[in-house]
Amino acid sequence: MRTTAGTALLTDMYELTMIEGALRSGTASRQSVFEVFTRRLPARRRYGVVAGTARVLDAVEDFRFSGAEIDYLAGAGIVGDETLDLLRDYRFRGSIMGYAEGECFFPGSPIMTVRGTFADAVVLETVILAILNHDSAVAAAASRMTTAAHGRPCLEMGARRTHEASAVAAARAAVVGGFSGTSVLEAGRSYGIRTIGTAAHSFTLVHDDEEAAFAAQVAALGPGTTLLVDTYDVTRGVERAVAAAREAGGELGAVRLDSGDLVAQAFTVREQLDSLGATSTKITVTSDLDEYAIAALNAAPVDSYGVGTKLVTGSGHPTAELVYKLVSREGADGAMEEVAKSSVSKASLGGLKVAGRVRDRSSRAAEELVVSCATLGSGRAELERAGARPMQVELVRDGGEIVDEHRDDGALERAKERHLASRNELPYAAWRLSEGDPAIPTRHVDIYPGDDEDPAATI
């Protein structure tokens, strides 16, 4: 869902007070390079998934301080007149490159790089991180679930368990991770995602009995609908469901199971359906699923999975822990300099970075190569020498023009395909749900002239 009200106040106050300070010292106009990356993957995760890129591009475009925003900032005394003047004219005039949406990433992967003046680039920190952290967390969970489902369709149904606007973004991120439908209508309207859903237990309960409910649903949605059969007794429910469809002249599309021991029930219900001759009637299951439950259901005769809470909350990891760090900036002499803080436990690697995925002879990913370099050209030459697939694409051209192919109507479908290809390229260890290291190691090479630090230990 496009935020119609502008995105400029979806911002931490300190982004603006930093501009206020930087205007005093003359550093607001220094050319700067900010990088989005993660220091580590969440426990048990073998890879991350870039998601939200298209939403970031929309948010950057909508990042304007209108009269209402300026009035609020002035009234609340957040910043002074000089900063307000800068914000009033603000539009992002720098450039952004990054991993294309759907790509897998690893600790230290520079998944988005924002270049511009310090003021231009720092102010985007909050909204860029919010979008990427949320959407990537959901996409990573979705990817594990679709891996565990081994080709059976996974459907997103978690809208009620997360913030109402997050739900729409979560549905989109789930598609990046391989999901094939969503329950939430706004995601259908905004992103063209197929919407799914038939009825809840309340529909059965508002009727005098299950027969009446099933008859009404079949009359409205046709015999190909999915009937929820566990409001009362499942065996009786299945019987009535098949009968309701046949009375309307068809075979039932599917039954849905939403409680109890789903593995055992799937076998029982499949047997019952087959014995009733309803061999084409499918079984969909929906109760508190996550990637582990899905893996356990693989041996059962289930046709599709509806996933709610665990998907939209990132299956234990609701945020991707991406950070946005200044890695290079113009010095007093006008030359670009690598910068990095040295805080205990939070040290960062300085410098503009170019990244590539090194593959072995069987075209399987073997290594994430991250090159700190003075210029993109020198970094890309290093990737070419290593035979690495370049990971970064242009998202916003220098000057602020957005590369529309990364947010057009086909962008989501392409991101889904890209993710599948990126995941399939990883070694088999990537598919495991258990504890373990990232699927491939990240190797950092520093070709910045005159640099002699050894940064390997800090990734």
Next chain:
Amino acid sequence: MRTTAGTALLTDMYELTMIEGALRSGTASRQSVFEVFTRRLPARRRYGVVAGTARVLDAVEDFRFSGAEIDYLAGAGIVGDETLDLLRDYRFRGSIMGYAEGECFFPGSPIMTVRGTFADAVVLETVILAILNHDSAVAAAASRMTTAAHGRPCLEMGARRTHEASAVAAARAAVVGGFSGTSVLEAGRSYGIRTIGTAAHSFTLVHDDEEAAFAAQVAALGPGTTLLVDTYDVTRGVERAVAAAREAGGELGAVRLDSGDLVAQAFTVREQLDSLGATSTKITVTSDLDEYAIAALNAAPVDSYGVGTKLVTGSGHPTAELVYKLVSREGADGAMEEVAKSSVSKASLGGLKVAGRVRDRSSRAAEELVVSCATLGSGRAELERAGARPMQVELVRDGGEIVDEHRDDGALERAKERHLASRNELPYAAWRLSEGDPAIPTRHVDIYPGDDEDPAATI
């Protein structure tokens, strides 16, 4: 942040297909009672916190299907003409009562009760649950953190770690749970919450050295500002920070520590500040805090806590697991009947419910009394007999008029005060961070005429 685009498509598709089916069977117009409650509290939680009520009321008011929404539904073939006609004219015409925002709740507490026709009430399920599940999860985490902080101010800084619109709602929910400020500007504009923030590491790094950065910040924000002292060496940072403020003719407001061993550092930095004579300079800490880290820091000389990720993601429980269930509806004879599904592991208690908090002689909460009753009058009489404090207030008057006191400009501050009172009323066990039962038990009494079930086991 008010959703300006309307909330009607922030809805699961099945809400609309249920209306389609219910129109066929004539049940769409049956008077119905839906109830929001949770079956259990998350692990280690002794109480839940109602939050999001004001946002629910706004969402109900904005729940209208405009031409754009109708066009989408028609074009996508989601529902047929009769349902579209109903939706085109839709506005909620029923009534809503519930626990006032900020109240503590327990398993089985009927925190919101929606009455209206089946069609009127079922369609609000998704957006009501989304708001309450998100906001209550954040408020519950916030409440544990402010309890652990023992009066030291807690400040919300998590915008970058959650969906950009959730961030604004999370800031609001944090205030319900006792937080006293937020970093995110939109929460300042939308809800009048005090915003806070000064500078990140990037601000120090964009300058040629720490002295220049501190001087610029003090010039812009005054010596009372908070300086981040751990970009390089903390001891040197503290020295420079105090000096920068004094050069500008004042004493430094505070230093911020954002990495390393915060407990040890807080002692060292306090000692250093005192030895420099900066006894009024405060210490704020901000690195990956949760309620346990805050509790551990209690013994250290820290003045305030900035909490990010763990707050906005509900500290391990990003959703409150509230459900929205049909508990009573009109039968064929026009009389209201209790209804409940009997699915294994998901059984619900039927009937309209009235709830009260029973207190012991020292006015401390002893029990959550939940009465299933045929009418509000009979339920309230039962509460009075038990001497229980009635928990439900009118939120939407019958016919759809919203009770504005629950969403006006003062509503948030009152919810914060109400939460503090509600929490203080609980037994001391409520304050524990460890595993344990809900702070008070829920007792269910069924005075519905002619009812002989024993529902006690299902709460």
